Amino acid sequence: MTVYQATASAPVNIACIKYWGKRDTKLILPTNSSLSVTLDQDHLRSTTTSRADPSFTHDRLWLNGKEEEIKEGGRLWTCIREMKRLRKEEVEDKSSSEPKLSTYNVHICSHNNFPTAAGLASSASGFAALVSSLSHLYSLPVSSSTLSLIARQGSGSACRSLFGGFVAWQMGSNPSGSDSLALQIAPQSHWPDIHALICIVSDDKKGTSSTSGMQRTVETSSLLHHRIKTVVPHRMETISKAIQEKDFDTFAKVTMADSNQFHAVALDTEPPIFYLNDVSRAIIALVVEYNRLGVEEGKGYRAAYTYDAGPNAVIYAKKENVKEILELVVEYFPQREGAFKDAFGLFGGGGKVVGKLPMGFNENVAKRFEVGAVKGLIHTRVGDGPRKLGDGEALLNDEGLPK
Numbered sequence: 559m560t561v562y563q564a565t566a567s568a569p570v571n572i573a574c575i576k577y578w579g580k581r582d583t584k585l586i587l588p589t590n591s592s593l594s595v596t597l598d599q600d601h602l603r604s605t606t607t608s609r610a611d612p613s614f615t616h617d618r619l620w621l622n623g624k625e626e627e628i629k630e631g632g633r634l635w636t637c638i639r640e641m642k643r644l645r646k647e648e649v650e651d652k653s654s655s656e657p658k659l660s661t662y663n664v665h666i667c668s669h670n671n672f673p674t675a676a677g678l679a680s681s682a683s684g685f686a687a688l689v690s691s692l693s694h695l696y697s698l699p700v701s702s703s704t705l706s707l708i709a710r711q712g713s714g715s716a717c718r719s720l721f722g723g724f725v726a727w728q729m730g731s732n733p734s735g736s737d738s739l740a741l742q743i744a745p746q747s748h749w750p751d752i753h754a755l756i757c758i759v760s761d762d763k764k765g766t767s768s769t770s771g772m773q774r775t776v777e778t779s780s781l782l783h784h785r786i787k788t789v790v791p792h793r794m795e796t797i798s799k800a801i802q803e804k805d806f807d808t809f810a811k812v813t814m815a816d817s818n819q820f821h822a823v824a825l826d827t828e829p830p831i832f833y834l835n836d837v838s839r840a841i842i843a844l845v846v847e848y849n850r851l852g853v854e855e856g857k858g859y860r861a862a863y864t865y866d867a868g869p870n871a872v873i874y875a876k877k878e879n880v881k882e883i884l885e886l887v888v889e890y891f892p893q894r895e896g897a898f899k900d901a902f903g904l905f906g907g908g909g910k911v912v913g914k915l916p917m918g919f920n921e922n923v924a925k926r927f928e929v930g931a932v933k934g935l936i937h938t939r940v941g942d943g944p945r946k947l948g949d950g951e952a953l954l955n956d957e958g959l960p961k
């Protein structure tokens with residue numbers, strides 16, 4: 559008997575121009591376009607196996623070993639329904655010899671290789687992996703942009719994880735959402751030496767979720783209207799050009815300005831939303847001082863911080879500067895043994911980073927923190943789009959249940 563099954567992995571993306579606000583909450587249509595860098599799946603990824611079988615009694619999904627309810631009308635339900643609809647339209651209606659997989663129930667098993675406790679958003683890579691695995695299961699002859707229309711309905715930022723490299727989510731104008739999709743601005747190979755350092759910041763409090771936070775901003779912030787009308791359209795053009803020209807200085811300036819403005823509209827929300835904490839702000843101070851030095855030395859900006867809906871920092875930098883930036887961060891935020899994995903072999907044998915200030919660095923821009931304030935550092939880089947994996951990596955067993 560034929561087993562209809564496919565496995566795919568998908569990357570995390572971190573926005574330089576932030577998506578914050580929906581004009582349609584059901585279809586997940588944004589109030590502004592956004593742009594992100596796709597991170598390398600060798601370090602951070604979601605993996606998903608999907609199987610269709612006539613013996614399955616209902617659609618089921620397991621996430622990190624736990625079964626999740628697929629609520630009718632909910633985001634998971636919508637994505638699965640839309641993928642079945644595409645299968646029917648694109649394959650089964652066109653050829654009567656194809657098996658009617660769209661009429662079978664599916665079992666889906668998904669796993670993130672990074673801990674949820676790290677506070678890294680997993681919805682983007684998760685929904686992108688879900689849609690990718692179903693597209694392989696259903697042998698869909700459609701583009702990644704078409705798949706991004708469906709991932710978008712799982713979580714807005716997920717649409718950008720359907721591509722590698724540098725990716726724009728074009729907001730579109732059609733009320734149906736048909737033009738609100740992701741496009742690749744440049745592939746990973748265009749500018750492979752863009753690296754990212756993720757600083758995982760300890761956070762005890764339960765923050766405001768992106769979904770509810772951005773809705774409150776749309777309802778109450780007057781600054782948001784200025785942002786979406788005037789600021790973002792201009793920044794989208796500037797940063798796209800900076801990426802084409804590999805102009806890191808401009809890329810960094812726009813990225814930091816947009817992170818700042820996203821946190822400003824969060825603060826402009828009633829009641830105000832705070833995502834950054836003292837550690838986040840100290841990292842900003844370090845990057846600002848590091849860039850001041852770069853300008854003084856005639857090299858321009860060499861690092862760009864950006865923050866999503868939480869205190870973790872992502873620092874973009876060119877490969878050649880990452881070692882120095884890591885030493886700088888560790889000087890202020892000492893690490894527990896083993897908290898940093900030296901994925902690029904920058905620190906020789908043991909991979910231990912010893913804190914060090916660059917020459918001329920004004921050390922008073924921040925205080926030195928205790929071990930654990932930054933509880934982990936992940937060094938990664940720009941990466942490729944979703945990958946189709948072999949059956950050896952499948953997450954479902956012979957019975958179609960999690961392994």
Ligand code: DP6
Nearest residue numbers: 573576577713714715768769866867
């Ligand atoms: C701050 O995509 O998580 O990370 O569409 O409601 O699921 P929903 O929101 P989500 O929001 C991400 C917000 C952000 C900025 C960004 O990734 O562009």
